[in-house]
Amino acid sequence: xxxxxxxxxxxxxxxxxxxxxxxxxxxxxxxxxxxxxxxxxxxxxxxxxxxxxxxxxxxxxxxxxxxxxxxxxxxxxxxxxxxxxxxxxxxxxxxxxxxxxxxxxxxxxxxxxxxxxxxxxxxxxxxxxxxxxxxxxxxxxxxxxxxxxxxxxxxxxxxxxxxxxxxxxxxxxxxxxxxxxxxxxxxxxxxxxxxxxxxxxxxxxxxxxxxxxxxxxxxxxxxxxxxxxxxxxxxxxxxxxxxxxxxxxxxxxxxxxxxxxxxxxxxxxxxxxxxxxxxxxxxxxxxxxxxxxxxxxxxxxxxxxxxxxxxxxxxxxxxxxxxxxxxxxxxxxxxxxxxxxxxxxxxxxxxxxxxxxxxxxxxxxxxxxxxxxxxxxxxxxxxxxxxxxxxxxxxxxxxxxxxxxxxxxxxxxxxxxxxxxxxxxxxxxxxxxxxxxxxxxxxxxxxxxxxxxxxxxxxxxxxxxxxxxxxxxxxxxxxx
Amino acid sequence: xxxxxxxxxxxxxxxxxxxxxxxxxxxxxxxxxxxxxxxxxxxxxxxxxxxxxxxxxxxxxxxxxxxxxxxxxxxxxxxxxxxxxxxxxxxxxxxxxxxxxxxxxxxxxxxxxxxxxxxxxxxxxxxxxxxxxxxxxxxxxxxxxxxxxxxxxxxxxxxxxxxxxxxxxxxxxxxxxxxxxxxxxxxxxxxxxxxxxxxxxxxxxxxxxxxxxxxxxxxxxxxxxxxxxxxxxxxxxxxxxxxxxxxxxxxxxxxxxxxxxxxxxxxxxxxxxxxxxxxxxxxxxxxxxxxxxxxxxxxxxxxxxxxxxxxxxxxxxxxxxxxxxxxxxxxxxxxxxxxxxxxxxxxxxxxxxxxxxxxxxxxxxxxxxxxxxxxxxxxxxxxxxxxxxxxxxxxxxxxxxxxxxxxxxxxxxxxxxxxxxxxxxxxxxxxxxxxxxxxxxxxxxxxxxxxxxxxxxxxxxxxxxxxxxxxx
Numbered sequence: 041x042x043x044x045x046x047x048x049x050x051x052x053x054x055x056x057x058x059x060x061x062x063x064x065x066x067x068x069x070x071x072x073x074x075x076x077x078x079x080x081x082x083x084x085x086x087x088x089x090x091x092x093x094x095x096x097x098x099x100x101x102x103x104x105x106x107x108x109x110x111x112x113x114x115x116x117x118x119x120x121x122x123x124x125x126x127x128x129x130x131x132x133x134x135x136x137x138x139x140x141x142x143x144x145x146x147x148x149x150x151x152x153x154x155x156x157x158x159x160x161x162x163x164x165x166x167x168x169x170x171x172x173x174x175x176x177x178x179x180x181x182x183x184x185x186x187x188x189x190x191x192x193x194x195x196x197x198x199x200x201x202x203x204x205x206x207x208x209x210x211x212x213x214x215x216x217x218x219x220x221x222x223x224x225x226x227x228x229x230x231x232x233x234x235x236x237x238x239x240x241x242x243x244x245x246x247x248x249x250x251x252x253x254x255x256x257x258x259x260x261x262x263x264x265x266x267x268x269x270x271x272x273x274x275x276x277x278x279x280x281x282x283x284x285x286x287x288x289x290x291x292x293x294x295x296x297x298x299x300x301x302x303x304x305x306x307x308x309x310x311x312x313x314x315x316x317x318x319x320x321x322x323x324x325x326x327x328x329x330x331x332x333x334x335x336x337x338x339x340x341x342x343x344x345x346x347x348x349x350x351x352x353x354x355x356x357x358x359x360x361x362x363x364x365x366x367x368x369x370x371x372x373x374x375x376x377x378x379x380x381x382x383x384x385x386x387x388x389x390x391x392x393x394x395x396x397x398x399x400x401x402x403x404x405x406x407x408x409x410x411x412x413x414x415x416x417x418x419x420x421x422x423x424x425x426x427x428x429x430x431x432x433x434x435x436x437x438x439x440x441x442x443x444x445x446x447x448x449x450x451x452x453x454x455x456x457x458x459x460x461x462x463x464x465x466x467x468x469x470x471x472x473x474x475x476x477x478x479x480x481x482x483x484x485x486x487x488x489x490x491x492x493x494x495x496x497x498x499x500x501x502x503x504x505x506x507x508x509x510x511x512x513x514x515x516x517x518x519x520x
Numbered sequence: 521x522x523x524x525x526x527x528x529x530x531x532x533x534x535x536x537x538x539x540x541x542x543x544x545x546x547x548x549x550x551x552x553x554x555x556x557x558x559x560x561x562x563x564x565x566x567x568x569x570x571x572x573x574x575x576x577x578x579x580x581x582x583x584x585x586x587x588x589x590x591x592x593x594x595x596x597x598x599x600x601x602x603x604x605x606x607x608x609x610x611x612x613x614x615x616x617x618x619x620x621x622x623x624x625x626x627x628x629x630x631x632x633x634x635x636x637x638x639x640x641x642x643x644x645x646x647x648x649x650x651x652x653x654x655x656x657x658x659x660x661x662x663x664x665x666x667x668x669x670x671x672x673x674x675x676x677x678x679x680x681x682x683x684x685x686x687x688x689x690x691x692x693x694x695x696x697x698x699x700x701x702x703x704x705x706x707x708x709x710x711x712x713x714x715x716x717x718x719x720x721x722x723x724x725x726x727x728x729x730x731x732x733x734x735x736x737x738x739x740x741x742x743x744x745x746x747x748x749x750x751x752x753x754x755x756x757x758x759x760x761x762x763x764x765x766x767x768x769x770x771x772x773x774x775x776x777x778x779x780x781x782x783x784x785x786x787x788x789x790x791x792x793x794x795x796x797x798x799x800x801x802x803x804x805x806x807x808x809x810x811x812x813x814x815x816x817x818x819x820x821x822x823x824x825x826x827x828x829x830x831x832x833x834x835x836x837x838x839x840x841x842x843x844x845x846x847x848x849x850x851x852x853x854x855x856x857x858x859x860x861x862x863x864x865x866x867x868x869x870x871x872x873x874x875x876x877x878x879x880x881x882x883x884x885x886x887x888x889x890x891x892x893x894x895x896x897x898x899x900x901x902x903x904x905x906x907x908x909x910x911x912x913x914x915x916x917x918x919x920x921x922x923x924x925x926x927x928x929x930x931x932x933x934x935x936x937x938x939x940x941x942x943x944x945x946x947x948x949x950x951x952x953x954x955x956x957x958x959x960x961x962x963x964x965x966x967x968x969x970x971x972x973x974x975x976x977x978x979x980x981x982x983x984x985x986x987x988x989x990x991x992x
Contacts, residue, residue, distance in 0.1 A: 078593075303816075
């Protein structure tokens with residue numbers, strides 16, 4: 041019988057104290073940060089749901105692996121253990137470590153893309169698309185339409201629409217498509233999984249056209265869990281065997297180990313083709329580090345190798361996603377509009393639905409993230425128009441999804457923390473009318489969401505000095 | 521005061537076993553590694569002197585910093601600690617972390633260097649050179665002439681040739697986006713740059729309005745060598761000398777894997793705010809968000825502590841003295857090395873040790889292979905394999921053929937050093953039987969890391985009794 045509760049399959053070994061702040065402190069902090077949660081000092085944050093990337097708690101086994109770091113510049117034994125572990129669980133022959141996922145994307149784009157090329161993918165991701173564009177390619181979204189509808193309950197909203205892919209191939213020609221980029225899970229669709237069936241269809245189609253499949257596998261283990269739970273005929277299989285099946289359908293993979301692999305830094309690029317791997321090793325030496333450390337300390341490679349093994353444990357992944365679903369269901373029960381179905385690493389608030397009075401030009405998701413911080417000290421991340429940036433004509437892109445991501449770090453927060461987050465969001469939704477839109481005061485050229493600064497369009501009770509109303513969520517009421 | 525006995529200003533808290541191998545095992549391992557020590561597995565190496573980069577032992581304070589790492593993606597307090605340490609030492613207002621030194625170079629050159637630009641340096645190191653070339657720039661080495669005379673005893677062989685710098689700026693001023701000085705000068709034997717020379721470079725750059733950046737990897741060792749060799753600064757602390765070095769520049773690149781005493785990490789620091797903004801834009805693409813730059817929070821903590829430990833006088837005295845100790849042993853035994861001994865390594869002069877091997881057969885590379893086979897010691901070639909290939913694909917012999925015995929910080933003891941001296945003396949004794957090598961396959965850029973090599977005459981070491989006469 042399956043329990044509804046998902047008790048964590050570990051106990052706590054080391055803790056990190058958190059600092060409570062007052063509402064006045066947070067108002068000052070968000071103003072200093074230009075209403076961009078990326079620019080907040082971590083010390084001013086109570087519960088940090090900015091990202092699940094590199095924010096995990098490592099296990100005692102991983103920390104003991106850190107002490108086994110072999111810091112030899114070349115041929116470190118930690119590289120061998122990383123290489124054999126990646127081969128065992130992901131199945132690729134050539135394993136090239138990098139300092140983090142974007143290091144792998146940088147090298148891959150430099151290697152495969154020629155100016156004027158086209159790269160299809162199941163929805164864009166910020167750094168991935170930036171590297172594709174920098175190398176001279178145009179990105180094309182070939183995800184199914186349901187992915188753009190936050191209320192669609194399609195179980196695999198990360199699936200590829202083969203028709204869309206075929207239309208692109210017909211219009212630009214297969215020779216101008218160096219690869220298709222397949223992400224699992226799809227972050228900006230709301231952490232939505234792709235099915236094995238869809239991956240097989242992509243493989244079959246691309247094989248007939250001679251197009252490579254590159255797998256962005258940062259959260260492939262989480263994706264495997266959804267396949268096990270929801271895809272026909274997969275329920276009795278292990279996470280590890282599903283993961284291997286997914287990898288079998290790709291020619292190469294980029295990995296940010298800061299997600300699934302439960303580490304604070306690291307990633308890798310893995311390939312099957314010998315010549316391509318040789319080329320990648322030469323490039324990695326220039327930008328990252330010698331190909332047996334790729335810009336990582338030896339100890340980091342050991343922590344990744346152990347993290348990979350922990351990540352595919354059924355108990356681990358069940359409690360990991362169980363915690364995300366716990367938070368999501370609390371919000372759904374309270375009528376908060378979130379992206380459905382609940383994704384693997386985060387709950388995505390539908391800011392356009394929560395703040396219908398703020399026009400898209402005033403970045404409702406950015407405003408909602410800022411207001412949530414002021415209200416409760418919870419740090420979230422905008423994933424909407426600010427993230428999407430400008431198109432080639434300099435116009436703001438307005439993706440159909442205008443979201444705030446509450447991203448859950450792995451093994452860091454407890455159920456009580458999730459309860460506080462849920463209460464904060466619910467309370468904020470009740471005072472939604474007080475939230476003002478934002479406008480840019482500083483806008484960087486690339487990946488603007490990281491460092492942009494804003495100011496409220498009009499006086500806003502929820503962002504700027506607040507009237508004397510004390511909400512039930514003020515930190516005083518949480519403080520013991 | 522000078523000690524004859526090396527006294528480490530620490531005791532050992534944690535050890536890592538090393539493995540003895542037989543000459544047969546080492547021959548097999550080297551064969552599997554295509555006669556390139558970079559391709560050896562570290563488990564097959566007894567004493568690893570390949571590099572002092574990222575190979576140091578961290579202190580208890582650094583490890584305790586590791587446990588305090590704040591892994592927040594943005595605005596982590598570990599960044600604040602890191603930024604404060606860097607600012608206290610360098611004085612630069614903008615501090616940008618990177619995953620290691622070559623990433624700082626990549627970002628700086630991307631922001632400053634255009635195609636056809638010329639970048640003068642006392643001597644570019646391999647990754648620096650490759651990163652200048654990667655953005656279409658032309659790296660120009662301007663060391664003083666004595667920097668390239670292995671036996672010269674000039675105390676500051678790392679100095680830049682000021683007259684040559686002035687000529688370059690007069691001739692190509694508008695094509696020079698920045699001038700760099702590498703401290704210490706790694707490619708020329710780990711030789712220091714004097715404070716007087718840095719002052720002169722700074723003055724010339726100011727006169728021509730060209731930004732001056734320091735490649736600061738070994739800034740603390742350079743500061744100590746200034747203190748001990750440049751008489752007028754003998755009374756100053758290494759910290760105050762380092763602070764003055766940085767105050768003379770507009771910015772620096774740093775590999776924290778050297779004098780940051782860390783196993784990974786680096787940074788870019790500068791005064792110019794708009795240049796810093798440009799660098800951060802590139803940073804988020806290739807490295808990470810500006811408050812972590814591709815490092816874990818725990819790494820930022822370890823560097824924050826390590827930078828200060830590197831300036832500790834007791835540490836620096838031990839560090840430089842232990843290099844000098846090995847140098848004295850080798851000189852006493854008549855082994856040709858670059859003199860005076862520098863900051864982080866002993867450089868064997870392969871041209872002198874193996875005069876019968878032409879540079880086209882890479883004598884320093886051959887020597888590095890023999891050191892491994894005979895004693896399990898791994899050391900890096902700094903010669904014509906590393907520097908011989910020009911961007912246009914032609915081959916030109918490097919000015920020096922060196923093998924670098926680089927010492928990881930706080931890792932090996934005096935008895936390890938004694939063993940190394942014994943092996944090197946033994947190899948010196950069989951030098952006439954050593955033969956050259958040739959390249960089987962090598963990439964165009966940074967080829968020494970992955971090149972596949974083979975003995976040029978069938979065997980690397982001829983049997984005993986096989987004199988020079990037998991070689992044709």
